[in-house]
Amino acid sequence: MNTTKALHILKDNGYKHTKQRKKLLHLLQLYDQYLSVKQIWTDFQEDFPGASYDTVYRNLYTLSELGIIESTQLNGEKHFRFHCDTHGHHHHFICTDCGKTSPIDICPMDDVRGMLPEHQIENHTFEVYGKCPRCH
Template sequence: MNSTKALNVLKDHGYKHTKQRKKLLDLFDQYDAYVSVKDLFEVFRLDFPGASYDTVYRNLYTLAEIGILETTTLDGEKHFRFHCDTHGHHHHFICTSCGKTSPINLCPVEDVVSTLPGHQIENHKFEVYGKCPSCV
């Protein structure tokens, strides 16, 4: 995902193209990692000093709800990044120091399905946390 594609997704879901949403999307173009709301807000308010934390928070959740952003929780705080749509179905290793991700090209859900006969799995999420080579 990138900001141009994200703006098209917003339009397809009936959302307006605003300067604030464009700025948030441009910020995600700059990061190749999960970023906290607090960190995004610090940079965002340089261009929009009157904007509230809640405005940024609400916009991020909207972007996540329509599939533009992915979320994870690191140290009890929600972090966001552009939805990863370049590798097909996969999961991520997430660095707990810098937030960068690496794809994991296997899915353990097949093993889980075999241990739950009669169950219907509707969705799943698998993430591995630790330190990337740059942060070790």
């Protein structure tokens, strides 16, 4: 995913192209890793000092609902990054120090479905946390 594609998705879903949304998308593309709302908000305030934390948070959730970005829980806090659309369905290893991610191209859901034959699974998450080689 990139900023241009994201802006097209926003427009196709009736959202206006604003400087604030463009800045959020730019930050997500720039870092290319999971970022906390606080990290994003801190950088966002450099260009928009009057912006509230809630405004950034709401926009991130809108981007998430549209499939532009994905989220995860890290240390009890929501983190966001651009949606990976180059690997198909996959999961991530997430470095707990620097936030960099590495794709995991397997999914445990086939095994889980076999263990729960009469259950209807609606969604799932699977992430592995630890230290990347650079931080280890």
